[in-house]
Amino acid sequence: MSLKSSTPEAIQSLVHRITQAANNLATVNGSLQFESESARRELVAAAEQLLLAVRSPEENIFSIAQQPAQNAALRCAIALGVPDALPANGDSCSLDDLSRTLKAEKTLLSRILRACVATSTLSEPSELCYAHNAVSRTLLSSANRALLTLMYDYNGRAIIALPEFLQARKWQDAGSYRDCSFMLGSHTALPMWEYRDKDERCRETFDLGMESEIVAALSVGKAIGSFPFGRELVPIPSVTDNNKQHGLQEELTIVDLGGGHGQALQDIRADHPELLAARFVLMDVEAVILDAITAGLPAWMETVAGSFFEPLPAPIRGAQVYYLRRCLHNWDDAACGILLRNVAAAMDAVQSRLLITDMVIDNTNAVKEMAWEDLNMMTIGGIERTERHWRCLLGDCGFRIHKIWRQTPTEHATIDARLK
Template identity: 70%
Template sequence: MSLNPSYPQAIHPLVERINRAAQRCTSAGGSLRFESDIVRRDLVAAAEQLLMAARSPEENVFAIAQQPAQNAALRCAIALGIADALPADGSPRSVDDIASSTGADRSLLSRILRACASTSLLSEPSELYYAHNAVSRTLLSPANRALLTLMFDYNGRAVVALPEFLQARKWQDPGSYTDCSFMLGCRTHLPMWEYRDRDETCRQVFDLGMQSEIVAALSTGKASGPFPFGEELADNNNYNNNNLQDDDTLTIVDLGGGRGQALQEIREEHPQLSAARFVLMDLGPVIENALAAGLPSWIEPVVGSFFEPLPVRDARVYYLRRCLHNWDDAACRTILRNVAAAMDATRSRLLVTDMVVDDTHAAREMAWEDLNMMTIGGVERTERHWHTLLAESGFRVHRIWRNSATEHATIDARLK
């Protein structure tokens, strides 16, 4: 059987597109620099599309189906501590030496490392020798390892269970927070967040994983997302000095803000807001953990739940960062209406940093992440979906700030 390209007519245009993108980068000091990250992302997208176009339909389907095995190889590498077992300078190390340091069987280890090298997760300079490369060095970060462990041990099991879960429901609904494929895949009667809070290993992995630079990269490298806080919120008459009246103080409330990392980043990157009032609101145990971890004194901790009336009213900004995608529309309407009830009708605004999936031709990463969220009863919403949900909850979308289709966006919403 001859294997024909899936999209032969697209191959030459994609090659030309890749060449154009390559011409917009320069080499200096041993590194490659693109004119902008948009150019780099376009090159990546074109290269991936070229691969799909040149492969046969059968090869494309098989490549998708192979991904669980690739994920398993990565998870094995993390569990074995391969990143720490290899010299950080990139010099090679033999399988025998790696087996000695990890305690793994040589033959078993060799098969795992071979699988990792086949996807460029490791370098294989010679037979039975392996070394770090740019990809594997990301595993030197404990936070990165924790995030990937979380994705495999918890989200991964939930995703694998998704077809069975949906089929049992006769494909009529995706389930809910209290009845979801996470519970089936992880063999628990607890929803995701209750499970995390009761399982110490899961909680530690989650907390560390949320500090991963991989998560930040989805928000243009910033925990606070793409919204220009300083330019949008600083009032030259009031907020560029320390002589503020109580009624004029700019208050930013981070709802469900964890350990306050977003507020710290906002203040650091926007010094014109240094006189503002920064409020971190979260559940009691989360606030306790934030204080124990050294929450800065200029952040005001407030215990509260966004499922209940908010204790801080009339703030200039209410900020929901990567929260709403965890919940279905009914839960989100409760959250949003509680925020609306706390807002000042003319001065307050709601900022939502979350994924905004394109209404058509959604990016692969966004579409797949929506299935991940489905496993715990959540949703990654399209732009149209966001408009509808916010309108149902008493808001209008003022503006959506975004840099690309695969990064977190920030929705600036006001009361109707």
């Protein structure tokens, strides 16, 4: 009995799609150029479908199931310091030399490196000699290494614990912030954010990981990706006596709530010199603000330490812009409701707006990355939302959606919400 479920015609048609897409490729300054991001995605989709069609169903399911081993090899390479130990100029390094530099036993090291080579996260130009390739070079960035460490040590343990966690709840609910599989996976009584705040290593890994170019390359990271801050916010709204009475800030004030180390504010200001006169305020929990200050913040960035689950303090009330990037998906609707009502209470009824940069998932046939990201969020009591879900949540908290700025063809978007 054939294990294949595909047909020669289906495979030929996929090969044809790939050939067509490849015909429209070019190289500019040594980099591959696609006609558009949609064209690149079409080629990736066709290539993935071809792989699925050519492999047997058994191979397909097995390749999913063996991914933890691939992840472990990558995590071991990072923990050992392999990326920094290899010559940056692309020359190769022998196993003997690597073993001496990294103080790792030779056979053990060779098995880890072999697994990395097998997933193309490293090159092996000759027997037991290793060299950087384009993928391993991404690991030269400490922020990228931090993101991958975070994904293995914290998200990974939580996701592995998810089936056991849900089964114990008889598959009746996804848990919540205070009762989630992160806690089971990390053997802690603390929910994710509280654990992170208390655990210095987790906090540092998290904050550095959020600055990773991988996040930016996957188009989550660029604050100004879809929302034209300059065009939308300039000219600065005039401050009338009436505004003042209502407590509106006199200068254009942009408050980044849960802004981490202020990367979004730095991107906005760098890309929009027309906003140089604005006030940029970074707000986050105290431990993160202190870390950000220690890491070094530009003089123009103000900071406010506090929790967005408490009423917003005077210095950040009446701002024209409240920004929430990659925060709301971390929380369930009940928690988001508290947060959003706190923001609403600080807003000016006419001049303030809330900008939310997060995913807006398609109602049907969501892409796999979104589906996986949603499961990651489930492990900490959060959720990725569809447009319908966003409209309900914001509507319940006193907001109306003025406009959704989509970052097509990705699922990332910035929602411009105003008070009803």
